[in-house]
Amino acid sequence: MPIIPAELVHANVSLSIDEVHQRLLSGRTLLDHTADHLLEVVGVLESYGEVLDAYSRNLIYQAEHQFLNPLPIFKYLDGDLSPAKIWRHLNHDRINFEYAEYCMKGMLWHGTGGLDAYLDSDFFAVQCGSVIAAKSRRDPLLSLLKLVAPGFLPEQIRTAATTHALGQFWRVMSDLFLDLAAAEREATVRSIADVVDFIKQGLVAAAANPITYAVRIGDRQHWILPPEAGLTFLVDVAVPYVEAVFLRGMPFLGTVSFNAQAQQISPDQAQFAYGALYADPLPSMGAGIPPSLLMQDMYRHLPKALHDWYLQRGRGAGDVRVKICRSFQKSMFCVTNAAINGTMPHPLDSDDPAHQAANAAYARAWATRLSAGRTDCLAAG
Amino acid sequence: MHRIPRLSAALPLPLQLTWLIPIYGFSGMVLSLPWATGWIKRNGPRPAAYLNLLVTLLAVLHGSVVIRMVSELGPQHLEFSWFQATDLNLRIGFDLSLTNLAALELVTTMSLVCQLFALGYLDKEWSLARFYALVGFFEGAMSGVVLSSNLFVSYFLLEMLTLSTYLLVGFWYAQPLVVTAARDAFLTKRVGDVLLLMGVVGLSAKAGSLEFTDLYSWAAHARESGAIGPLGACLLGLGLIAGPMGKCAQFPMHLWLDEAMEGPNPASILRNSVVVTCGAIVLLKLMPVLVLSPLAIQVLLAVGSISAIGGALVALAQVDLKRAFSYSTTSYLGLVFIAIALQKPGIALLFLFAHGLARALQFMSVGSIIATTTCQDLTELGGLGSRMPATALAFLVGSAGLVGLLPLGCFWCYGLIVHTLLPASPGFVAVFLITNLLTAANVVRVFRSVFLGPVMPKTRRAPEVIWLMALPMVSLAVIVLLLPWIMQRIDPVPGIASFPLPVGLGVAASGLAGVLVGCLLPQDQFWSRSSQVSLRVLQDLLAYDFYTPVIYRATIVRLVAGLARATRWFDLTVVKGLVDGIGRLSLVTAEGLKLSVSGQLQTYVLTLVLAIVLLLGVLQWARIGI
Amino acid sequence: MLLSSLLLVPFLGTLVVLLWPGGPSPQRLRLISIAILALQLLLSLLALLRFDGSQSSLQLVELHRWLPGIGLDYSLGVDGLSMPLVLINAALTLVSAVITRDIDKRPRIYFAMLLMISGAVNGAFLAQNLLLFFLFYELELIPLWLLISVWGGANRAYAATKFLIFTAISGMLILGAFLGLALLTGSVDFSLTPVLSERLSMGGQLLLLGALLIGFGIKIPLVPLHNWLPDAHTQASTPVSVLLAGVLLKLGTYGLLRFGLGLFPEAWARLAPGLAIWAAISVLYGSLAAIAQTDMKRMVAYSSVGHMGYVLLAAAANTPVSLLGAVFQMVSHGLISALLFLLVGIVYRKTGTRDLDVLRGLLNPEKGLPFTGSLMIVGVMASAGLPGMAGFISEFLVFRGSINVFPLATLLSMVGSGLTAVYFLLLVNRAFFGRLAITPPCGDAQIDSRLDVALAPVAPRETLPAIALVTGVVGLGLLPFGLSRISDATTTAMSLVFPGVS
Numbered sequence A: 001m002p003i004i005p006a007e008l009v010h011a012n013v014s015l016s017i018d019e020v021h022q023r024l025l026s027g028r029t030l031l032d033h034t035a036d037h038l039l040e041v042v043g044v045l046e047s048y049g050e051v052l053d054a055y056s057r058n059l060i061y062q063a064e065h066q067f068l069n070p071l072p073i074f075k076y077l078d079g080d081l082s083p084a085k086i087w088r089h090l091n092h093d094r095i096n097f098e099y100a101e102y103c104m105k106g107m108l109w110h111g112t113g114g115l116d117a118y119l120d121s122d123f124f125a126v127q128c129g130s131v132i133a134a135k136s137r138r139d140p141l142l143s144l145l146k147l148v149a150p151g152f153l154p155e156q157i158r159t160a161a162t163t164h165a166l167g168q169f170w171r172v173m174s175d176l177f178l179d180l181a182a183a184e185r186e187a188t189v190r191s192i193a194d195v196v197d198f199i200k201q202g203l204v205a206a207a208a209n210p211i212t213y214a215v216r217i218g219d220r221q222h223w224i225l226p227p228e229a230g231l232t233f234l235v236d237v238a239v240p241y242v243e244a245v246f247l248r249g250m251p252f253l254g255t256v257s258f259n260a261q262a263q264q265i266s267p268d269q270a271q272f273a274y275g276a277l278y279a280d281p282l283p284s285m286g287a288g289i290p291p292s293l294l295m296q297d298m299y300r301h302l303p304k305a306l307h308d309w310y311l312q313r314g315r316g317a318g319d320v321r322v323k324i325c326r327s328f329q330k331s332m333f334c335v336t337n338a339a340i341n342g343t344m345p346h347p348l349d350s351d352d353p354a355h356q357a358a359n360a361a362y363a364r365a366w367a368t369r370l371s372a373g374r375t376d377c378l379a380a381g
Numbered sequence B: 001m002h003r004i005p006r007l008s009a010a011l012p013l014p015l016q017l018t019w020l021i022p023i024y025g026f027s028g029m030v031l032s033l034p035w036a037t038g039w040i041k042r043n044g045p046r047p048a049a050y051l052n053l054l055v056t057l058l059a060v061l062h063g064s065v066v067i068r069m070v071s072e073l074g075p076q077h078l079e080f081s082w083f084q085a086t087d088l089n090l091r092i093g094f095d096l097s098l099t100n101l102a103a104l105e106l107v108t109t110m111s112l113v114c115q116l117f118a119l120g121y122l123d124k125e126w127s128l129a130r131f132y133a134l135v136g137f138f139e140g141a142m143s144g145v146v147l148s149s150n151l152f153v154s155y156f157l158l159e160m161l162t163l164s165t166y167l168l169v170g171f172w173y174a175q176p177l178v179v180t181a182a183r184d185a186f187l188t189k190r191v192g193d194v195l196l197l198m199g200v201v202g203l204s205a206k207a208g209s210l211e212f213t214d215l216y217s218w219a220a221h222a223r224e225s226g227a228i229g230p231l232g233a234c235l236l237g238l239g240l241i242a243g244p245m246g247k248c249a250q251f252p253m254h255l256w257l258d259e260a261m262e263g264p265n266p267a268s269i270l271r272n273s274v275v276v277t278c279g280a281i282v283l284l285k286l287m288p289v290l291v292l293s294p295l296a297i298q299v300l301l302a303v304g305s306i307s308a309i310g311g312a313l314v315a316l317a318q319v320d321l322k323r324a325f326s327y328s329t330t331s332y333l334g335l336v337f338i339a340i341a342l343q344k345p346g347i348a349l350l351f352l353f354a355h356g357l358a359r360a361l362q363f364m365s366v367g368s369i370i371a372t373t374t375c376q377d378l379t380e381l382g383g384l385g386s387r388m389p390a391t392a393l394a395f396l397v398g399s400a401g402l403v404g405l406l407p408l409g410c411f412w413c414y415g416l417i418v419h420t421l422l423p424a425s426p427g428f429v430a431v432f433l434i435t436n437l438l439t440a441a442n443v444v445r446v447f448r449s450v451f452l453g454p455v456m457p458k459t460r461r462a463p464e465v466i467w468l469m470a471l472p473m474v475s476l477a478v479i480v481l482l483l484p485w486i487m488q489r490i491d492p493v494p495g496i497a498s499f500p501l502p503v504g505l506g507v508a509a510s511g512l513a514g515v516l517v518g519c520l521l522p523q524d525q526f527w528s529r530s531s532q533v534s535l536r537v538l539q540d541l542l543a544y545d546f547y548t549p550v551i552y553r554a555t556i557v558r559l560v561a562g563l564a565r566a567t568r569w570f571d572l573t574v575v576k577g578l579v580d581g582i583g584r585l586s587l588v589t590a591e592g593l594k595l596s597v598s599g600q601l602q603t604y605v606l607t608l609v610l611a612i613v614l615l616l617g618v619l620q621w622a623r624i625g626i
Numbered sequence C: 001m002l003l004s005s006l007l008l009v010p011f012l013g014t015l016v017v018l019l020w021p022g023g024p025s026p027q028r029l030r031l032i033s034i035a036i037l038a039l040q041l042l043l044s045l046l047a048l049l050r051f052d053g054s055q056s057s058l059q060l061v062e063l064h065r066w067l068p069g070i071g072l073d074y075s076l077g078v079d080g081l082s083m084p085l086v087l088i089n090a091a092l093t094l095v096s097a098v099i100t101r102d103i104d105k106r107p108r109i110y111f112a113m114l115l116m117i118s119g120a121v122n123g124a125f126l127a128q129n130l131l132l133f134f135l136f137y138e139l140e141l142i143p144l145w146l147l148i149s150v151w152g153g154a155n156r157a158y159a160a161t162k163f164l165i166f167t168a169i170s171g172m173l174i175l176g177a178f179l180g181l182a183l184l185t186g187s188v189d190f191s192l193t194p195v196l197s198e199r200l201s202m203g204g205q206l207l208l209l210g211a212l213l214i215g216f217g218i219k220i221p222l223v224p225l226h227n228w229l230p231d232a233h234t235q236a237s238t239p240v241s242v243l244l245a246g247v248l249l250k251l252g253t254y255g256l257l258r259f260g261l262g263l264f265p266e267a268w269a270r271l272a273p274g275l276a277i278w279a280a281i282s283v284l285y286g287s288l289a290a291i292a293q294t295d296m297k298r299m300v301a302y303s304s305v306g307h308m309g310y311v312l313l314a315a316a317a318n319t320p321v322s323l324l325g326a327v328f329q330m331v332s333h334g335l336i337s338a339l340l341f342l343l344v345g346i347v348y349r350k351t352g353t354r355d356l357d358v359l360r361g362l363l364n365p366e367k368g369l370p371f372t373g374s375l376m377i378v379g380v381m382a383s384a385g386l387p388g389m390a391g392f393i394s395e396f397l398v399f400r401g402s403i404n405v406f407p408l409a410t411l412l413s414m415v416g417s418g419l420t421a422v423y424f425l426l427l428v429n430r431a432f433f434g435r436l437a438i439t440p441p442c443g444d445a446q447i448d449s450r451l452d453v454a455l456a457p458v459a460p461r462e463t464l465p466a467i468a469l470v471t472g473v474v475g476l477g478l479l480p481f482g483l484s485r486i487s488d489a490t491t492t493a494m495s496l497v498f499p500g501v502s
Helices: A017-026 A035-065 A083-090 A097-110 A113-119 A122-137 A140-148 A152-185 A192-206 A233-248 A292-299 A304-311 A316-343 A353-371 A375-379 B006-010 B013-036 B046-073 B098-121 B128-147 B151-172 B176-207 B212-225 B230-247 B255-262 B265-290 B294-316 B321-341 B345-373 B389-402 B409-421 B426-451 B467-490 B501-520 B533-543 B545-586 B590-595 B597-625 C002-019 C026-050 C082-099 C107-126 C130-139 C141-151 C156-185 C194-199 C202-219 C228-235 C238-263 C265-291 C296-317 C320-351 C370-383 C390-402 C407-432 C445-449 C460-478 C481-497
Strands: A009-011 A213-217 A220-225 B076-085 B088-096 C059-067 C072-078 C451-453
Touching (some): A017 A353, A035 A097, A035 A152, A035 A192, A035 A213, A035 A292, A035 A304, A035 A316, A083 B046, A097 A152, A097 A233, A113 A122, A113 A152, A122 A140, A122 A152, A122 A213, A122 A220, A140 A152, A152 A192, A152 A213, A152 A220, A192 A233, A192 A316, A233 A316, A316 A353, A316 A375, B013 B046, B013 B076, B013 B128, B046 B098, B046 B128, B076 C481, B088 B098, B088 B151, B098 B345, B098 B467, B128 B151, B151 B176, B151 B230, B151 B255, B151 B265, B176 B212, B176 B230, B176 B255, B176 C390, B212 B265, B230 B265, B255 B265, B265 B294, B265 B321, B265 B345, B294 B426, B294 B545, B321 B426, B345 B389, B345 B409, B389 B409, B389 B426, B389 B467, B409 B426, B409 B467, B409 B501, B426 B501, B533 B545, B545 C156, B545 C265, C002 C026, C002 C059, C002 C072, C002 C107, C026 C082, C026 C107, C072 C082, C072 C107, C072 C130, C082 C107, C082 C238, C082 C320, C082 C460, C082 C481, C107 C238, C130 C141, C130 C156, C130 C238, C141 C156, C141 C238, C156 C202, C156 C238, C194 C265, C202 C238, C228 C238, C228 C296, C238 C265, C238 C296, C238 C320, C238 C481, C265 C296, C265 C407, C296 C390, C320 C390, C370 C390, C370 C407, C370 C460, C390 C460, C445 C451
Antiparallel strands (some): C059 C072
16 A cells, blocks of 8 residues: 555545534534635635626627527627737637536526526517517528427527526626625625625625516517516526526536436436536546636636735646635635525524524525535635 | 659649648647647637638648549559668558548548537537647548558558547546546557557568558469468458458447547547548458458458447447447448448448438537537437427438438438349348348437427427537538439449339338337337346347447456466566575575675675686586587 | 767766765756766767768777787777667666756765766677676666665665676676687687687587576566566666666667677577567566556556567567567667656656556646646557557567568567557556546545645656657657668668578
């Protein structure tokens, strides 16, 4: 048996169900407060905010201006066709919008929550019908497709609707994370608890924001997600997003075999555990690991303090994107923490035993799911 | 003044530079290196993809210019000296015949289409540059194989294909099943390659030149002149067919194609269409040499028949979308093997064209399905038809191009081969028709379970794939639809329709029967197994590929592992034990010696002197003795 | 004088390193040695420039009487057999010095020994007098033994002793054979003149050739005389392994060709069928033993046993092509095994282990050793004989040259070439594919998936020598005519003078 130098291998302790449960109920944050943690979380969320800003703008641009475009060659250029921009695009000196589409696809495919239910409603079918009718009047290809593949266009419109909704969601989150960074610079946010609280306040404030989406065809506005549908930020978009991206996720081709005979992937999507809170940071930037794109985007927008902090650790710039992934996972636990706190059925300090029991059951359900995730990242240095 | 050879002076520049076409692919690999190795860290890897697309486009264009010129000037031959020493002369030769060039265009066009498709399929892939580097390498090697006029070059490039297959299957190296799949893919092909190398080395030593034309004239006289005995010819033939057997995934060396399905789908497209074609083309070029060995021909026929029907049967029992078609590839290449072995090279080539394009299209639609549904389990798919029209179209056209029913590519091939074989070998006609039937049943079965039927949880939200995948798919579908016309142009004499109507009807009838069977087959549902014991045994036998992996493990793997363990035991116990024992006996102070450095030196000098004295004594004695 | 300078530079360099005034730091000593070895490489290249490959005769000859009483002359010369080996020696000793880092124990002696080995090896390759050859052959022994026994691993004393005893016996047998040749022919002329043995009876020839075969067979090494090699490699440090595998084993095959085949052509022809079988056994034995290893370095060491067997096969067949193949195989094995040992050394330095049951996923792009892994894939593919790299053309020439003479032994050796792919694929797939880990799997997948691994990064300068070797391997694989131009005339002449059995 060879002797492995102990300092080369390291494992952090995961949180138990009871520990998570207890922390959620007591209002203690999942991530303990240290100066390093604060730097990591706020710094990573700041770069994430920058990236989300670009993602959000592009998703909204795609949904509004590339709607049902069969050859959306310039969909990542946001309408700016200057040679400089095209060159940057060709040189791949750009944000990886593919990752934003990947998250959108995850949301669409897992299909949970209010937005998804709306996309199956008769009301949506009616809206869809009028949009298709308007659009295919001027487009022979679409009218042909409408005939031979009646399911095609509604599915594309559902995709566009999800794209737009995710764009709106990220708009809010981007502003929130950038505000958080500003607040930390102004020293109004000084601890991890403040961070969680700040995000919670932001989510609560945006909770009832309406989610709407309309496209212009000719000179008429067509509603796809009309205000009457009553879709709102938190329950109809944020919660499905957390379910699809943070929790379930999609199996990575780089770590899971899709071979049907190997049966590595559950037939039940609800059993999936590939999301951001579950993923293994170590293979980041390897082959077949889509979040590598996000890590690269954040790497290009790191605030200086955090960048320097990374350079002093591990391999410095050599493994910076794995370190970003770790910090990102920590910050996503903070965001989840805030979301759970914000959606607790009753205030934590309530004295009513019924309230307490409801809170406990809610916290227990979350603890069960979260404790299977990579809570070990919370203890990582 | 030196006289410039007339021929080369007459050749236009694009023809003289045809050797560049394989180089384009290889240069794509080199161009990708800055991104693939991570030297460029801040920007993403896409420029590598664009550069590869560009050089591949260049290869396609150059190839089409060469085709135009060759169809005017007639076939040409290019030759360069590579290595010459004593009686060995290894040359690089390219035959610019229309069939070779058509195969070249198939390779480069498929590579281009696949690379475009991959831009969409792998849009979230950070190791994109490595993928394109490997595809460039792949394309370069394949372009060389189809042009090669020389067995040495063919072997050289076939091995490079083995290497790039290994690296492409191993692309997602962190995935547990890939670890074993890449290894097995390499080793299975390597077995074929080593056997082929034995044949190549043997031929080189016997025949001298490795140019195919020289080999043909050598083979024509080898038997009479006694250059090779019956046993030698037999072994030679078996060695030579082993390489193509491995490359074309024929029984029993078909295992790798199944495992290779762990690799990225765009690479699967290339593997199932053009890589196997390259293997068959090498076999085609070897055929005039193989007539030396009747046994090798018999083996080819047997292997081809078993692969054709066995592969089609195994394909029918797969629940995995990719594997359902990869076994079908084995099956079709089995048919090509039969055609080659029965000396029908023209039909074999047409078959390869028709199959390659249609199969690629089929695999593209498979890739679209996987990309959209994150799933390749047939039992979890369903109801995609109306929402994914481009994918459904590609699937239908691709499948129709493979099955002998509608008048697309393979139908005409079936008609030709059935017509030519009917008088002499009706048995093989049956193999062809049964394979057609089984293939038709398979595609109908898969179509039903993927595109028809109820919507499943994983197919509930299934938008059509993005344009980067849809566009190459639709374009290729158009090409497949136009294929009969292209085939007619490649092989105008006697024409692809030169078989009587009844034969065509017979082929169509077998296809139709297959469609009916496919419609009636019960659909797989969550690993349903029949309750009837005999049926269940059969079902499992086919689903697990006749237990080939198990058989391999029980025989070859076990043998090699056992021999390795025995050698290790022998090495540790006998050899090392003996050495240590002698050491202990001769060096009484062995323990002390280990500790003291000076002690060792002294002993060394002492033994040296002693031994010299001893040896001299022995020599003296020997001298007297002599 | 050019050839003498190839001896003078490293030997004077030894003195320079030993006597450098003040207490030079290990780093400075390393730089001095690198400079001296670079000079040696330049001189070797100069010799190559002066060398005319179209001639099969000895060139750049230098002859001085030294001790005529016992037949010892200072006689140097170079031909197509020794020229490539001199180059390999210069290149690989330089690589060894470059990859020597963190030597804390007696750096002076370490670098002095390295230089001395290089000089002695040059001497052995250039010597045209049997006793002079023997002198250099023995001279290389003690420094190498010191390098293993002082700077080796935990079990170095055992390995070094074994190495010493084996090679001492090897030296004795060789000396015995040389002396025997003189005694039996009654001449005290030890210059390398092949006609001597014609005066001997077949029995005498066989006896002397047998001594040489065992003597050089230990050095190559051939099964079952190989037992010292895996231990020596596993205990030796990386630079020493590079030198041992890349250069010193070639002394054995060189000796076999130059003295076995060269001095006793008739006996050689008599023994050739047996030698071919011996070669095939060596190849298969080495390959099979390599499959069963879990220590990466031991695996590479056993692969050396297998791959050196090809040279014996080629020598046994003794055709123009096979002898050229033997030279190619010596050069390419030198480059490839040096590359593999170097890369295994990097893995060992970063992870602290070479155990294939433990290492996984080293290709990880951020935290693993991805570039080392990529080079390793190139290295093992070259070793497995993939075209486009040096191993292929060498093996092709060996097999092509031997198959008509010894079909069975050649085919068996080709099976060995196939087995190379097996063990090296096991190596790459186990150590480099999968999720990064340097501890054995504990059985619980979740615990395994949460282990973090913090390996030190590989600096570009660490892989630079490997890149140089890869360039050599690919260069020789794609453009082999350069080497054949050097050696073709000599090897052809050798096989024509002593035509192989047919």
